[in-house]
Ligand SMILES: Nc1ncnc2c1ncn2[C@@H]1O[C@H](COP(=O)(O)OP(=O)(O)OP(=O)(O)O)[C@@H](O)[C@H]1O
């Protein structure tokens with residue numbers, strides 16, 4: 001586009017504009033160029049240049065209005081083209097802000113009707129008006145050269161990535177969000193639920209069964225497996241206590257599974273037998289019976305899940321040294337995955353409670369597995385600890401990044417967790433999330449239909465890290481071989 005004046009004039013502001021809302025009537029032919037989510041500048045005749053987004057357009061031709069009869073309709077009925085003299089195109093303009101000397105400011109002047117509207121194209125990068133951050137995520141959908149700047153100071157306010165399966169969430173995380181976090185100085189720990197989205201692409205990955213699960217978490221798992229060793233949840237539980245002591249006192253990790261299992265069992269039995277001397281014989285026998293029937297469920301296979309020896313502190317050290325560590329969770333039962341996560345999360349929480357600054361990002365793909373709408377069993381622990389990590393993370397430099405197919409309701413992320421994700425990337429959504437989409441639509445004039453049909457790799461970027469008060473539609477390029 002060498003030599004031509006940029007940005008290019010596309011139309012004028014129509015009557016009825018305010019300081020926060022306006023629409024543009026397009027010059028003849030511009031309807032073929034200006035698209036939904038095109039970026040424009042309004043040269044406000046009342047003063048200032050205002051950056052805005054075209055959002056929601058329509059074509060108007062009163063000749064073919066269907067509410068009443070016009071000569072145009074008569075033409076149309078006979079198969080001839082009615083006059084297009086009275087035809088025009090309008091786009092709503094969603095105001096981003098006034099371009100001031102020190103970046104964007106809230107626009108306070110009424111936008112004058114007939115003010116000129118110009119559209120950005122090509123080299124002329126409007127993103128530089130948003131903020132002068134050299135940290136970016138993806139590019140504005142219209143132009144790969146327009147990298148979208150983000151506000152780094154809100155990384156600790158946590159990030160949510162939403163979209164149906166195949167919308168490109170894991171790709172966005174891998175190609176854009178994680179490299180961005182690295183540039184911002186964060187070490188990254190990735191929980192790769194499927195083991196196929198990250199583990200093959202990063203240098204350091206740790207298989208799930210090599211992670212050391214701390215004793216309380218192992219006990220929690222056994223409790224769940226055996227229905228509290230046959231006791232009610234709130235009841236005093238001598239069997240569980242004995243197993244807990246056995247887990248703590250015996251060196252069972254790093255051994256063959258049958259040996260480890262037998263060590264735990266024998267030691268717990270010994271403890272129960274000793275304790276039984278002080279009480280009624282029947283009660284003592286009941287304890288031992290419950291221990292035996294519980295260990296029918298705590299099989300070698302179950303014990304094998306917890307024989308890993310890499311401790312959470314080693315994972316953190318590795319993340320600090322290598323920059324990125326992936327926990328490859330491809331092999332393992334759901335409960336085991338949650339247990340491993342819980343163990344790592346507990347460690348991070350403890351560090352922050354001791355006022356240690358982390359500068360770590362924890363990326364959780366398949367978020368609802370850890371924090372579903374209505375958590376049950378171990379999910380309750382993982383949901384609670386994610387909420388705790390979010391709260392502490394704001395002060396101690398831990399950023400939580402959660403990916404989820406659904407936003408709200410049954411398919412969605414736990415509401416209390418979601419409230420903590422102050423920056424969001426929303427890709428194509430599931431029809432079950434239509435209601436959520438309507439709320440967005442009401443706030444930002446993004447039509448729910450558009451959210452239902454976004455192409456893969458396209459996300460609306462909104463929230464604290466977005467320098468623009470209105471969501472920006474972003475995309476990103478996938479580079480072969482990275
Ligand atoms: N920016 C992009 N450009 C082109 N294609 C893309 C882009 N992002 C993603 N894709 C395509 O979309 C596919 C699905 O992406 P991805 O695996 O990230 O989806 P997802 O949202 O994580 O799905 P799931 O919820 O099932 O994990 C990719 O295999 C890739 O082919």
Ligand SMILES: [Mg+2]
Nearest residue numbers: 169170197365
């Ligand atoms: Mg994915």
